[in-house]
Amino acid sequence: xxxxxxxxxxxxxxxxxxxxxxxxxxxxxxxxxxxxxxxxxxxxxxxxxxxxxxxxxxxxxxxxxxxxxxxxxxxxxxxxxxxxxxxxxxxxxxxxxxxxxxxxxxxxxxxxxxxxxxxxxxxxxxxxxxxxxxxxxxxxxxxxxxxxxxxxxxxxxxxxxxxxxxxxxxxxxxxxxxxxxxxxxxxxxxxxxxxxxxxxxxxxxxxxxxxxxxxxxxxxxxxxxxxxxxxxxxxxxxxxxxxxxxxxxxxxxxxxxxxxxxxxxxxxxxxxxxxxxxxxxxxxxxxxxxxxxxxxxxxxxxxxxxxxxxxxxxxxxxxxxxxxxxxxxxxxxxxxxxxxxxxxxxxxxxxxxxxxxxxxxxxxxxxxxxxxxxxxxxxxxxxxx
Ligand SMILES: Cc1cc2nc3c(=O)[nH]c(=O)nc-3n(C[C@H](O)[C@H](O)[C@H](O)COP(=O)(O)OP(=O)(O)OC[C@H]3O[C@@H](n4cnc5c(N)ncnc54)[C@H](O)[C@@H]3O)c2cc1C
Numbered sequence: 461x462x463x464x465x466x467x468x469x470x471x472x473x474x475x476x477x478x479x480x481x482x483x484x485x486x487x488x489x490x491x492x493x494x495x496x497x498x499x500x501x502x503x504x505x506x507x508x509x510x511x512x513x514x515x516x517x518x519x520x521x522x523x524x525x526x527x528x529x530x531x532x533x534x535x536x537x538x539x540x541x542x543x544x545x546x547x548x549x550x551x552x553x554x555x556x557x558x559x560x561x562x563x564x565x566x567x568x569x570x571x572x573x574x575x576x577x578x579x580x581x582x583x584x585x586x587x588x589x590x591x592x593x594x595x596x597x598x599x600x601x602x603x604x605x606x607x608x609x610x611x612x613x614x615x616x617x618x619x620x621x622x623x624x625x626x627x628x629x630x631x632x633x634x635x636x637x638x639x640x641x642x643x644x645x646x647x648x649x650x651x652x653x654x655x656x657x658x659x660x661x662x663x664x665x666x667x668x669x670x671x672x673x674x675x676x677x678x679x680x681x682x683x684x685x686x687x688x689x690x691x692x693x694x695x696x697x698x699x700x701x702x703x704x705x706x707x708x709x710x711x712x713x714x715x716x717x718x719x720x721x722x723x724x725x726x727x728x729x730x731x732x733x734x735x736x737x738x739x740x741x742x743x744x745x746x747x748x749x750x751x752x753x754x755x756x757x758x759x760x761x762x763x764x765x766x767x768x769x770x771x772x773x774x775x776x777x778x779x780x781x782x783x784x785x786x787x788x789x790x791x792x793x794x795x796x797x798x799x800x801x802x803x804x805x806x807x808x809x810x811x812x813x814x815x816x817x818x819x820x821x822x823x824x825x826x827x828x829x830x831x832x833x834x835x836x837x838x839x840x841x842x843x844x845x
Contacts, residue, residue, distance in 0.1 A: 461545045465760050470768040479538040486546040498670040499628045505553040510583015518558035520565035524573050525581030533767040537712035544716025548819040551713050556625045560587025562702040563633045567690040588629035590620040601644035607636035616681040626674025627661045640693030647695035651687045669818040707780045710827050711763040711787035717820050718791030721798035722752045724813050728801050752794045759787035778840040785833040788823040
C-alpha cells in the first residue's frame with residue numbers, strides 16, 4: 461500500500477511506524493477472499509489480530525491489555541485503512557472488537573473492564589454491539605427491547621437486528637429500554653454473555669459481502685445487576701459516545717477500500733492493451749483516474765483531520781460526520797470507476813474490484829446512514845450560526 465499520506469502533519473512517528481508494521485504484516489499474513497465458512501474465518505482472524513498485538517489498539521487501558529489509556533483515533537483509523545486495503549473481513553474483525561467493547565472501555569466498572577477487555581485485546585473473546593432493532597435503525601431512540609428490575613437481576617425481553625458478529629460473539633453490549641424517562645433518556649446498556657439463558661440467535665442474515673450478522677431474541681433473559689453498563693437511563697449516551705469514537709474509523713475503512721480500488725484501476729489501465737495503445741493512454745482514462753485520486757485524497761484529508769482533532773480532545777461531531785459521509789460515498793464512486801476500468805472482468809465473481817464493490821455498500825448505511833450524517837452536519841452549522 462502506498463503511504464505518502466503518512467508524511468502529513470496529522471501523524472506522529474509512532475503512527476507512521478504502526479501503519480508500516482501493519483502493512484508489512486498484512487501483506488504477509490492476509491490473502492484476499494472469503495472462506496466458505498465465514499464464521500470460522502472471522503474467529504481465526506480475531507485470534508490472529510489479537511496474537512499479533514493489533515487489537516490492543518481497539519481497547520483502552522494498559523492494565524487491561526490496551527495499547528494506551530485511551531483509544532487513539534489516528535491509530536485505529538490507520539489500522540482500519542490498512543486492513544481494509546488488504547482484506548475486508550480482517551477490517552471487520554478488528555472494527556467489531558473495538559465497537560463491541562468500546563462502551564466497556566469508556567463506561568465499564570473496574571470489574572467489567574478486567575473481565576472483558578483483556579480477552580478482547582488478545583483475540584480470545586469476540587465482541588458485538590447490539591443497538592438496532594427492526595423498528596429502530598436510524599431512529600434509534602425508538603428502540604423497544606425492554607429491561608425491568610427483578611430483585612438482584614435485570615430481565616430483558618425483545619429483539620435486536622443487523623447485529624455484526626451475531627452468532628459468533630462471546631458477549632453483546634446491548635441497549636434496552638428501562639423507562640426512567642421517555643425516548644432517548646429511558647435507555648440503559650447491559651453486557652449480555654452469549655450463553656445467558658433466554659438469549660438466542662433468532663435468524664442469521666446473509667448480506668452482499670459475507671460477514672457474521674444476526675437477529676437476536678431475548679425472552680425472559682436474566683442478567684445480574686453487575687452486567688448493567690453505565691448508569692441506568694444513560695444507555696443512549698453510552699451508545700452515542702461509543703459510536704463517536706468509532707465513526708471516523710468507518711471513514712478510514714472506506715478510505716482503505718477506495719485506495720485499493722484506485723490501485724487496482726491504475727494497474728489495469730497500465731496493463732490493458734486497447735486500440736493499439738494502453739487503456740491508460742487515453743485522456744478519458746486519465747480524467748477518470750484523476751477524479752478517483754482526488755476523491756481518495758479528499759476523503760483521507762477529512763478522515764485524518766477528524767481523527768487528529770479528536771485526539772486533541774476536541775469535539776468532532778461535524779468533522780466526523782463529514783469524514784464518514786465523504787469517505788463512504790466517495791469510495792463507492794471510486795470503486796465503481798475501478799470496476800468500469802476493468803470492464804467485464806470487473807464484475808466477475810472473485811475479482812478484487814468486484815468484492816470491493818460489494819464490501820463498500822453497507823458502510824453508507826451503518827453507524828448512521830449518509831442522510832443522518834447530512835442532518836448532523838446541517839444542524840451543527842445552524843447551531844453555530
Ligand atoms: C452490514 C450491516 C452491519 C450492521 N451492524 C450493526 C451492529 O453491529 N449493531 C447495530 O446495532 N446495528 C448494526 N447495523 C444496523 C445499522 O446501523 C442500520 O441498518 C442503520 O442504522 C439504518 O437503520 P435501518 O436499516 O433500520 O434503516 P432505516 O432507519 O429504515 O433507514 C432507511 C434509509 O432511510 C434514510 N434516512 C434515514 N434517516 C433519514 C432522514 N432523517 N431523512 C431522510 N432519509 C433518512 C437513509 O437513506 C436510510 O438508509 C448494521 C447494518 C448493516 C447493513
